[in-house]
Amino acid sequence: MNILVTGGAGYIGSHTVRALVNKKHRVVVLDNLSKGHPAAVKEIELVRGDTSDRQLLKRLLTGCNIEAVMHFAASSLVGESVRLPSDYYRNNVVNGLTLLDAAVEAGVRYFVFSSTAAVYGEPIEVPITENHPATPLNPYGATKLALEGAMRWYGEAYGLRYTSLRYFNAAGADPAGDIGEDHEPETHLIPLVMKAALGLIPQLEIFGDDYPTPDGTCVRDYIHVNDLADAHILALEAMAGGAGSNIYNLGNGNGYSVLEVIETAKAVTGSSIPVKYAARRAGDPAVLVAGSERIKDELGWRPAFPGLREIIETAWRWHSNHPGGYEK
Ligand code: UDP
Known part of the structure; x- marks a missing residue:
């Protein structure tokens, strides 16, 4: 087509x-x-x-x-x-x-x-x-x-x-490692965690620790x-x-808190990820977790990367090979 x-x-x-x-x-x-x-x-x-x-x-x-x-x-x-x-x-x-x-x-x-x-x-x-x-x-x-x-x-x-x-x-990123996430400015959690692991930013700010979630940080799918x-x-x-x-x-139907993302990224990268607590970000709901049964049932969609660890592994491949993104 x-x-x-x-x-x-x-x-x-x-x-x-x-x-x-x-x-x-x-x-x-x-x-x-x-x-x-x-x-x-x-x-x-x-x-x-x-x-x-x-x-x-x-x-x-x-x-x-x-x-x-x-x-x-x-x-x-x-x-x-x-x-x-x-x-x-x-x-x-x-x-x-x-x-x-x-x-x-x-x-x-x-x-x-x-x-x-x-x-x-x-x-x-x-x-x-x-x-x-x-x-x-x-x-x-x-x-x-x-x-x-x-x-x-x-x-x-x-x-x-x-x-x-x-x-x-x-x-995440294509496992081939040649395309990935590169925003300017970067505001998304996982790429910022990768940058903190690479020492490209001094620390990751955690936006809010008083949400009604098990560890107080926002949960996302x-x-x-x-x-x-x-x-x-x-x-x-x-x-x-x-x-x-x-x-x-x-979505994958599994929610991970900001702290869980950071812990998983530490395990994947082998690096420390310095953090600092900051105020909540405007417009952020506490928990967003998907029910994706409809697309599974009707279109046969099946995620090839359902787990956070494998998602972060592919993100790490991209970021560690392209610490400055595409053009730098
Ligand atoms: N977040 C954070 N620090 C950051 C960037 C994001 O604590 O530097 C949190 C954010 O408040 C949200 C989650 O991480 O709860 C995912 O944010 P992101 O911007 O990646 O995606 P969004 O949920 O806005 O689509």
Whole structure:
């Protein structure tokens, strides 16, 4: 299939691009390179541009005979979204609508969307299933939920079929070791723990130790980036085989606290990881753990890296071989 991958030079996008190419799909990446890295998509057709550019979208979608869009391009930091809601609504909702409109106009049949566990807000029960109420605690989650709503009604009115994948905490790197997580600035827990293990930052700050969790630090469900990539392909294949639109959670169903992540990283890296306790970060729920039975039952998704240790091992391979990231 001919597939446009927005944000394909980013972390999750680039791992999905690799999985798509391995499956012999033709991929065109659209990325404004505000966060993405050309080195993450070597030998892939990369167009530098923005999802706000309707004319560019039209040219790409029709000129490349695009049948499916995978939409990763978005702003994705919880804390930043609380400070800059305008940026988040513009990039994630307004530009997302521009892309949906262009896709409908060009006759694109399938749309796979990067959504997030942040749509759920503070869970009233865990594990969180897709039927859990969606009441986001931050603009990041709210903007992702807004685009899900649009996709639903676009589907009803215009026939666009979509799958929304609500990721829990994406982590790890391709075991090949040549692509991985490289954000500037880095705010995510596992890459920061890796940097602390390498001595690239003096210490890791732990955001809050008074959450209602066993050790007081936040609990998250970490999922390997290649398992996320596989889910995108399963979603696309299911729609191409006649399945309707759907929403799926993606996590391993196991929660790990910030302290447990640090302990596991110490064991994997053999390094000490100095820590400092800091205030809670705005917009962080105490516990996010996925119920991912729906995608297992309906699409046969099975994680290849279900355990935290193996996820951190692949992250460590990337970070220890690329301590400065892609370009440095
Ligand atoms: N976290 C932390 N220190 C850091 C970065 C993150 O204690 O330097 C915590 C954060 O509060 C959250 C968890 O680690 O509970 C995962 O955060 P991350 O930013 O990796 O992912 P998010 O849950 O925001 O998607």
